Amino acid sequence: MTSTEAFETVLNETAKTVTATLKDVFGSHRLIVGTPHRLLDAMRHGVLNGGKRLRPFLVLETAKLFSAPQQAAMDVAIALECIHCYSLIHDDLPAMDDDSVRRGKPTVHKAFDEATAVLAGDGLLTLAFGLIAEAESIPPAPRIALISALSRRAGVAGMVGGQMLDMNAQDHDLKDIEITRMQTMKTGALLSFACEAGAIVGGATVDHRNRLRHLGEVLGRAYQLSDDLLDETGDAGAMGKAARKDRGQGKKTMVALHGVDWAKDRLYDLSVEAEELLKHYGDQATTLRAATRYIVSRSH
C-alpha cells in the first residue's frame, strides 16, 4: 500500500464518520419537526451525496494538534460541511455554473427544482450558524470566534465573493493575479477556515491560529492547482466530473496560462511550504503531512 493509498483509507474512514453524523443531524428532532418534507429531502440530497469530506477532515485533524474535544471539532466540522454543500447547490444552479450532475447524481435543482435548490442552499447556510451557536461542546468565546471567522471566510470577501469573480470571469480573460484572487476566495477561504477552526476549538494561541490559517491557504492553492491539472490532463474518473469542462466553459486556469510543468513545480513549492508550517507540530502532524502529499499528488 502506498502512502497515498494509506491516507485515502484514513480519509474514507473519517468521511464515513462525518457522513453518519450528518445523517443524524438531518434525521434529528430539530430538523424533522417543522421542516417541509420536500425541503428536507433536497437538503439531504445535497449533503448526503458521498463527498470526500475534506473540510471536516481538516477541522478534525487540526483540532487533534491541540487535543481539542472530539465532539467540539465534530460540531464545527458538520457546520462547515453544511456551508460547503450549500455552496455546491447554489453554484450548480442554471444561472450559475449550470451543472446537471455532481458525483454521478443529479444536482439538487435537477432532482427537485430550481426554487427548492435555492431554498435548500439558504436553509443549509442558515442552519450552519445555528449549529455552531448551539454547540454546547464549545465554550461561548470560541463559539463566537468561530461564527465570526466562518461568516468572513464564507461571505462576500471570501467564498461568495470568489464565486462572484468566477461568474464575472466568464465574460473576459482574467490576468494571473485575478485568477489567484478568485481561487483564494472561492476555494481557499473555506479550507483556511477548516484549519484555523481546529486551532480555535483547541483554544490555541493567535500564533497557532494564524499558522494554521496559512496552512489552509497553502492547501487551498495546492488543491485548486491539482484540480486544474486534472482538468487539463483529463482524468475524468479521478474527478467525478467531465474533464476539460472548466476550459470548455472558457474559464482561465493557472495551468492553462502557465502550462503543466509550471503547475507541477508550483505544487512542489506549495508542498514544501506546508511541510515548513507543519514542522511546528512534529509527529502529531503525520496525518496532516499525508493529507498534503495526497492533495499535491492526486494529479500526478
Place this chain on the structure above:
Amino acid sequence: MTSTEAFETVLNETAKTVTATLKDVFGSHRLIVGTPHRLLDAMRHGVLNGGKRLRPFLVLETAKLFSAPQQAAMDVAIALECIHCYSLIHDDLPAMDDDSVRRGKPTVHKAFDEATAVLAGDGLLTLAFGLIAEAESIPPAPRIALISALSRRAGVAGMVGGQMLDMNAQDHDLKDIEITRMQTMKTGALLSFACEAGAIVGGATVDHRNRLRHLGEVLGRAYQLSDDLLDETGDAGAMGKAARKDRGQGKKTMVALHGVDWAKDRLYDLSVEAEELLKHYGDQATTLRAATRYIVSRSH
C-alpha cells in the same frame, strides 16, 4: 394629525436612522475591502431600497422596554434587516415569485442578473450572522442566544420553510390550517424574532422573551391579514405593488377563503390579543400600541 399619521412619522424617523446605519455598514472597511464591486452594488441595491424597516423598528422598540443599550439593539436590527432583504432578493428570483419590480425599482436580478442576485442574497445572509457575532455592544451569552434564535426563525422550520410551503402551494389549493402554517413561518417567524430580540438584548427573563415572541407572532398574523386585505380590496398605491397579484398567481389567502368581513373581525381579535400582551409594559409600550393599531388599520 391622526394617531396613525403620528405613528407613521415615528416609523419614518426610525427608518431613516436604520437606513443611515445600513449605509454605514455597506460603506464600511469590512465590506469595501475584498468584496467584488458588482456584488457590493447588488447588495446595496437590495438593502438600501426604501423599505419601511418594520423589523428593525420592532427590535428597537421592544429593546426600550428593558432599557437595553441603543447600540446593542441597533446591531441586531441591522443584522435582521440583512436577513429580511436577502429573503426578498431570493423570493423575487424567476424560479421563485418571478418579480421584476419591488418598491418601484427593478429587483436585484433585473438590475443585475440572476447569478448576482443569488450571491447577493447568500452574502447578506452570511453577513447577518457575522454582524451579530462581532457586535461588541452585546455580551457573549445573549449574542449566542440571538444567533441561535435567528438561525431557527430564519431557517427551514421558519422563514425559508415558509417560502418552500408557499412555492408548493402554487400547485394545489391549501386548506385553512396550511395557509396559517405557511404564513406563520414565512412572515411571522422574523417578526417574532424581532420582538424577542429586544428582550434578549435587554437581558429580560424567559417569561418576557416568550411574551414578546408571542406578540411578534400576533403582529405577524395581523400584518399578513392586512396585506391580504389590501391585496383583495386593491389599493395598489398603499402596497407599492400590483394589487390582486397574489390571487392572480392562484395563491390562496385567508381573505379569499373566508371573506373581507371575517378578516376584519379577525384583525380586531388580534389587536385585542396584542393589547393584552402589551398591558404588562404600561406607558412604556405606547409606541408599540400605536404600531399594532397601524398594522391592523392600514388596510381599512
